[in-house]
Amino acid sequence: MLLLFLVILIAAxxxxxxxxxxxxxxxxIAETLRLAxxxxxxxxxxxxxxxxVKLSIGLKTKYPDDMTIILQSDFEQLNVKDDRFDVLLRLRGSxxxxxxPFHAIKSFWDTSELKCSDG
Structure with missing residues (x-):
């Protein structure tokens, strides 16, 4: 049982x-984004x-290094291309x-698994 737990923990x-x-x-990433x-x-x-990466000045100021987003219910117009995606997020009423671009992604996961991580 402990070995199984360790295997699951290491894989995640x-x-x-x-x-x-x-x-x-x-x-x-592209395949999973289409299922969001x-x-x-x-x-x-x-x-x-x-x-x-294209962000409003307000978001860039608030998140100067990294930003984490969850595509679940507060988004529209998700457009996935071969090298990037764009989306309209609804954040605090705006x-x-x-x-x-995919090269800007540091980590990517869905509810079932971590798809990738750069550290």
Whole structure:
């Protein structure tokens, strides 16, 4: 029983997750993003200063390094491309358009598993 617990814990550890920069991880990201919904929340952390990231000045000021978002119920117009996604987030009564290239993603997971992590 203890061995099974350790295997599950190690598999879920960020140290053992595939780096988000690998092509296979980016493919998983795109595939999983397309399934984002209230029934299947998708979580990701990205570098806000990375090339190609588009945020409002207010979000960039509030999150100068990293930002974590959960795509569950407060989003619209999710558009997934081969190298990036953009989405309209509803944050505290306002709408914010966010564009995130896959190379800016630090970690990505859904309710079932950690898909990738860069540390």
């Amino acid at each position: 550890s960020p140290a053992f997750a595939e780096p988000c920069s690998k092509p296979t991880a980016r493919s998983k 919904s209230e029934q299947r929340p998708v979580n990701l952390t990205f570098r806000t200063g990375a090339d190609g 709408r914010e358009r966010v564009t995130v």
